Amino acid sequence: MIEVEGPLGTGNGLARKLKNLGLDGDDEVQALLGLVKSRRRARRGEDIIKVGKSSRFLTVLLNGMACRYKMTDNGRRQIFAFHYAGDFCDHHRYAFAERDDAVAALTDCLVGVILHDDIERLSARNQRINLVLWRNTMLEESLIRERLLNVGQRSALERIARLLCEHIFRLEAIGVHDHVIPLTQIDIADAAGLSVVHVNRTIQDLRELGALSKHSHGMRVASRERLVHVARFDGRYLDMRQVMSG
Amino acid sequence: MIEVEGPLGTGNGLARKLKNLGLDGDDEVQALLGLVKSRRRARRGEDIIKVGKSSRFLTVLLNGMACRYKMTDNGRRQIFAFHYAGDFCDHHRYAFAERDDAVAALTDCLVGVILHDDIERLSARNQRINLVLWRNTMLEESLIRERLLNVGQRSALERIARLLCEHIFRLEAIGVHDHVIPLTQIDIADAAGLSVVHVNRTIQDLRELGALSKHSHGMRVASRERLVHVARFDGRYLDMRQVMSG
DNA sequence: CGTAGCTTTGAGCGGCGTCAAGAGCTGTGG
DNA sequence: CCACAGCTCTTGACGCCGCTCAAAGCTACG
Numbered sequence: 001m002i003e004v005e006g007p008l009g010t011g012n013g014l015a016r017k018l019k020n021l022g023l024d025g026d027d028e029v030q031a032l033l034g035l036v037k038s039r040r041r042a043r044r045g046e047d048i049i050k051v052g053k054s055s056r057f058l059t060v061l062l063n064g065m066a067c068r069y070k071m072t073d074n075g076r077r078q079i080f081a082f083h084y085a086g087d088f089c090d091h092h093r094y095a096f097a098e099r100d101d102a103v104a105a106l107t108d109c110l111v112g113v114i115l116h117d118d119i120e121r122l123s124a125r126n127q128r129i130n131l132v133l134w135r136n137t138m139l140e141e142s143l144i145r146e147r148l149l150n151v152g153q154r155s156a157l158e159r160i161a162r163l164l165c166e167h168i169f170r171l172e173a174i175g176v177h178d179h180v181i182p183l184t185q186i187d188i189a190d191a192a193g194l195s196v197v198h199v200n201r202t203i204q205d206l207r208e209l210g211a212l213s214k215h216s217h218g219m220r221v222a223s224r225e226r227l228v229h230v231a232r233f234d235g236r237y238l239d240m241r242q243v244m245s246g
Numbered sequence: 247m248i249e250v251e252g253p254l255g256t257g258n259g260l261a262r263k264l265k266n267l268g269l270d271g272d273d274e275v276q277a278l279l280g281l282v283k284s285r286r287r288a289r290r291g292e293d294i295i296k297v298g299k300s301s302r303f304l305t306v307l308l309n310g311m312a313c314r315y316k317m318t319d320n321g322r323r324q325i326f327a328f329h330y331a332g333d334f335c336d337h338h339r340y341a342f343a344e345r346d347d348a349v350a351a352l353t354d355c356l357v358g359v360i361l362h363d364d365i366e367r368l369s370a371r372n373q374r375i376n377l378v379l380w381r382n383t384m385l386e387e388s389l390i391r392e393r394l395l396n397v398g399q400r401s402a403l404e405r406i407a408r409l410l411c412e413h414i415f416r417l418e419a420i421g422v423h424d425h426v427i428p429l430t431q432i433d434i435a436d437a438a439g440l441s442v443v444h445v446n447r448t449i450q451d452l453r454e455l456g457a458l459s460k461h462s463h464g465m466r467v468a469s470r471e472r473l474v475h476v477a478r479f480d481g482r483y484l485d486m487r488q489v490m491s492g
Numbered sequence: 493c494g495t496a497g498c499t500t501t502g503a504g505c506g507g508c509g510t511c512a513a514g515a516g517c518t519g520t521g522g
Numbered sequence: 523c524c525a526c527a528g529c530t531c532t533t534g535a536c537g538c539c540g541c542t543c544a545a546a547g548c549t550a551c552g
Contacts, residue, residue: 101391138340148324148394151398153439441540494539
């Protein structure tokens with residue numbers, strides 16, 4: 001049904017994500033998957049969602065990795081969130097026309113589209129779908145809050161280590177086990193609120209600590225355990241099965 | 247209908263907020279207001295929502311000012327959001343059991359409660375109410391994103407100035423025009439991701455710049471204009487009438 | 493009138509930013 | 523297949539913004 005395979009998703013990310021959000025009926029999952037229209041590709045660096053556009057559809061990331069960001073007046077970029085296969089890129093624009101943020105492809109991506117109208121028709125009939133959409137929104141908000149807490153309160157080392165942990169854990173949640181991290185140090189700097197130079201030095205520290213592989217040019221996790229330890233990372237806030245209610 | 251009057255809200259904050267979110271029918275507003283049960287007071291410093299509790303109701307702040315926050319393992323506090331009369335304190339827990347954040351009263355507060363069941367019954371009948379709830383969630387997320395951007399990318403002076411601008415503008419949106427800011431420097435530090443000492447020094451800079459009144463002990467805005475200028479603040483992201491769609 | 497919480501001040505220092513330049517990859521076109 | 527251009531990564535020097543520690547004033551309130 002979905003044509004692309006790659007290291008960042010085997011095409012079933014959306015189905016997996018829906019199940020993680022508690023949509024366990026195969027028929028319901030299929031109903032939602034069936035709404036996905038008009039797939040298209042986006043190349044690394046390209047904007048998937050552009051500033052200023054409002055829309056009447058949800059954009060689903062089917063494959064690859066993307067980030068939601070906003071530019072400041074003085075030309076700096078803050079990355080708010082990362083997106084993986086199965087994520088909705090513009091759920092935060094539902095019923096609300098955000099004007100000044102955007103979503104960029106961090107790797108080559110495949111995206112699909114679901115019309116707001118279609119999803120509303122479906123969720124009017126099926127309350128569980130509605131619930132899943134709420135949960136998804138709440139989960140995204142909690143990820144952003146977690147990032148705010150990191151940026152506001154933690155040291156560079158811990159911030160970056162946590163960023164990487166979140167990456168690993170979220171990929172695992174959709175069934176991807178890959179120790180290569182396709183982020184540039186620039187991306188990390190913009191997400192962590194640090195300068196590139198300092199990110200570089202901190203990554204070298206993480207290599208020294210045995211958390212990352214010593215190969216330059218490109219990051220790969222050497223020891224998941226050590227990384228988690230350095231980060232003092234507690235992945236529970238990502239575990240949707242534990243945080244659901246209602 | 248609501249018994250308390252005070253500088254931080256004249257009791258109709260919720261009605262005003264609902265209208266700002268696009269619920270312009272008086273009957274619809276009244277229907278929602280009618281769901282508010284069991285008012286209670288919270289004294290300054292007290293937790294309105296405690297860590298770890300999940301709930302089957304929305305908590306509405308009817309009067310006063312509160313903040314959503316989370317403690318880190320090493321005892322620091324990050325404030326995610328401020329709440330004013332009319333705000334839902336735990337909308338982010340709807341369909342999603344957050345465990346480790348809390349809401350504290352920053353001034354003496356009056357809070358009410360709306361059962362999830364009641365609101366679902368109402369919004370099943372009235373699609374516009376559902377839409378307003380979505381908008382409210384999206385608006386809150388956008389405020390948190392804005393805070394993340396500030397903490398990640400801006401200097402202490404701009405961060406604090408913007409915090410104060412947001413305060414002024416949000417109060418004005420519910421009809422309160424008051425130049426006294428009831429936050430402690432500790433609160434500001436925890437929201438801005440700065441130390442109290444540095445916040446103190448930065449506030450003195452704002453006083454020097456004529457943005458804040460020179461009276462120590464307690465903050466009051468001396469010149470709204472100058473404050474906005476120092477902050478390079480563009481309040482449009484708060485203006486719900488411009489950002490709504492659908 | 494004493495105590496608790498908030499604000500202010502001072503001294504010293506270190507984490508992280510900025511500037512600048514060079515090295516290593518990757519892709520693209522001739 | 524090479525050359526060059528454009529990213530990304532790395533390294534060094536230097537300095538400032540903001541942190542920590544510590545102590546003393548203020549205010550409010552019981």
